[in-house]
Amino acid sequence: MPTPHHDPFDISLAELRRRSSAKWSLVEPDVLPAWVAEMDVRLAPAVAKALHAAIDISDSGYAGDASAALSAMVDFHRDRFGWSMDGSRVRVFSDVHVAAVIIVRHLIEQLGPENNGVIITPPVYNSFYTWMPEAGARVVEVPLIEPERGGRFDLAGFEAAMVAGAKILLLSSPHNPTGRVFTRDELAELAALAHRHGVIVIADEIHAPLTFPNTEFVPWMTVSPEAREVGIWVGSASKSWNLAGFKAAFVYTERENVYPADRTPENTWGAGLFGLISAEAAYRDSRDWLDDVRAGLAKNATLLGRLLGEHLPEVGYHPPEASYLAWLNVAALDLGPNPTQTLLDEGRIFVSPGPIFGASTDWIRLNIGTSPTHVREYVARIAAVVANRR
Ligand SMILES: Cc1ncc(COP(=O)(O)O)c(C=O)c1O
Numbered sequence: 241m242p243t244p245h246h247d248p249f250d251i252s253l254a255e256l257r258r259r260s261s262a263k264w265s266l267v268e269p270d271v272l273p274a275w276v277a278e279m280d281v282r283l284a285p286a287v288a289k290a291l292h293a294a295i296d297i298s299d300s301g302y303a304g305d306a307s308a309a310l311s312a313m314v315d316f317h318r319d320r321f322g323w324s325m326d327g328s329r330v331r332v333f334s335d336v337h338v339a340a341v342i343i344v345r346h347l348i349e350q351l352g353p354e355n356n357g358v359i360i361t362p363p364v365y366n367s368f369y370t371w372m373p374e375a376g377a378r379v380v381e382v383p384l385i386e387p388e389r390g391g392r393f394d395l396a397g398f399e400a401a402m403v404a405g406a407k408i409l410l411l412s413s414p415h416n417p418t419g420r421v422f423t424r425d426e427l428a429e430l431a432a433l434a435h436r437h438g439v440i441v442i443a444d445e446i447h448a449p450l451t452f453p454n455t456e457f458v459p460w461m462t463v464s465p466e467a468r469e470v471g472i473w474v475g476s477a478s479k480s481w482n483l484a485g486f487k488a489a490f491v492y493t494e495r496e497n498v499y500p501a502d503r504t505p506e507n508t509w510g511a512g513l514f515g516l517i518s519a520e521a522a523y524r525d526s527r528d529w530l531d532d533v534r535a536g537l538a539k540n541a542t543l544l545g546r547l548l549g550e551h552l553p554e555v556g557y558h559p560p561e562a563s564y565l566a567w568l569n570v571a572a573l574d575l576g577p578n579p580t581q582t583l584l585d586e587g588r589i590f591v592s593p594g595p596i597f598g599a600s601t602d603w604i605r606l607n608i609g610t611s612p613t614h615v616r617e618y619v620a621r622i623a624a625v626v627a628n629r630r
Contacts, residue, residue: 246282247536248532248533249280249281249282249610249611250282250611251281251282257269261278261484261485263275267590268588271584272589272614272617272621274591274606274607274608275607277607278484278607279533279564279607279609280609280610281482281533281609284522284526284529284530285529286522286525286529287518287522287525287526290517290518291518291521294513294514299513300513302513303332303508303509303510303511303512303513303516305508306511306516309332309488309516309517310330310332312521312522312523313330313477313519314330315523315524316527317459317475320449320527321448321457321458323461325473329492329505330491331490332488332508332510332511332516333488333490333510333511334488334489334511335476335478336444336475336478336489337367339489340371340375340410340442340444340474342375342499342500342503343472343499344358344376344377344408344410345377346499346500347408347440347498348375348376348377348408351407354405355405355406355407356377357377357401357404357407358377358378358379358406358408358410359381359382359398359406359409359439360379360380360381360382361391361412361415362381362383362597362598363383363384363387363417363567364415364416364417364597365416365597366592366597368412369596377408380401380404380406382394382397383397383598384418387567387599388556390415390418390558390560390561391415391420392420392426393422393429395429398430398434402433402434402437403437407438407439407440408439408440408441409430409439409441410444411430411443411444412444412447413445413448413460414445414447414451416447416563416565417565417567417597418567419541419560419563419567420560420561421451421455421456421457421561421562422458423456424456424458427460427463427467428464428467431460431463431471432464432466434470435469435470439470440470440471440472440495441470442471442472443459443460443472443473443474444475445459445460445475446474446475446476446479446480446489447480447562447563448475449477449480449481449530450479450480450530450533450562450563450564451534451561452534452538452561453531453535455561457562460473468494469495470495471495472498473492475489475490475492476489476490476519477522477523480522480530481518481526481529482609483515483518483519486512486517487511487514488515488516489511537563537608537609539612540608540615543612544559544566544606544619545557545559547616548568548619551619551620552622555568555570556568556569563609564607564608564610565607565608566607567603568604568605569602569603571602573626574629575626578593578601579593579601579604580592580593582625583604583621583622583625586629587625589622591604591606591607592605592606592607606618
């Protein structure tokens with residue numbers, strides 16, 4: 241029997257409030273959470289089925305043979321993005337966090353503590369600021385140019401940081417929080433620069449499967465021979481299929497000496513078994529579901545632009561080209577010294593504050609990975625706060 245077609249975002253507020261995940265459990269019951277990067281989606285049917293099947297046989301031990309998940313991941317990247325990676329070079333980790341920390345720490349051990357600078361591009365994914373010190377690295381900020389228009393690379397800034405000794409660059413591509421999908425030319429320029437200065441680029445492509453229809457995502461490893469040579473790719477099904485609680489991520493590189501010796505291709509002990517089971521079902525059997533989500537997110541991004549234009553035209557918004565994060569400049573709304581707190585206190589909506597991404601309090605990040613109803617409610621709540629203060 242064909243599976244009935246459901247809108248992945250068709251899920252009631254009452255049901256969402258029963259969730260115990262971070263997004264929903266860490267806010268009070270009258271607050272609408274629009275912060276951490278989880279989506280308000282129903283699981284892809286094939287993912288739910290695979291997990292139910294595992295539960296039915298109490299298959300809840302350690303992760304073991306990852307080959308099925310790994311080939312599903314490799315095939316997905318070949319079919320979607322035209323990138324054929326050699327599966328025997330892939331390593332399995334619990335998540336991007338652990339992968340990035342283990343790899344950066346290992347690289348810095350070889351480079352020496354005097355070469356521990358890692359370039360990042362604020363406004364950027366907040367955890368990069370905590371992961372790098374955890375790995376023994378020093379954050380070197382080279383901000384994106386014109387983040388209000390999605391952001392472009394500051395090549396001169398990169399070069400200055402590289403000349404000053406930074407040997408690693410950690411890239412979020414597509415970019416969290418601006419939602420930029422960098423073009424092949426932009427990435428190629430960065431790759432040439434990195435290659436010239438002997439800089440390793442860690443391309444965190446966790447948001448890539450959520451690139452919107454009609455936008456081309458170019459995997460770092462396919463950009464140019466230089467990119468491939470300097471690159472370390474990190475990916476996971478966790479953002480795109482909303483599986484963050486299950487724990488599985490993948491790393492691919494053609495470089496040597498990237499991992500500690502125990503990180504062999506067979507070492508899958510750190511991953512969650514449900515992470516591998518769900519990743520396999522996601523990459524292999526949940527591509528239609530993913531396309532429904534991508535289409536829904538693209539519509540939400542457009543809807544948000546229309547609603548802001550109608551109700552809050554002073555807000556700066558450049559629509560994302562991927563994923564579910566909207567990067568908003570709220571300076572003109574006069575929300576006081578801490579806009580996020582004001583919106584929480586007076587509007588009962590919880591968004592992420594600009595400063596955690598390396599930006600000022602003029603900025604907030606709004607999570608639109610939800611139903612259009614909630615996107616409307618977000619704008620209504622923010623508009624009500626503004627109206628009440630005037
Ligand atoms: C760019 C980026 N990298 C990594 C992560 C987190 O990945 P993980 O949960 O696998 O550590 C996120 C989560 O939002 C992210 O946006």
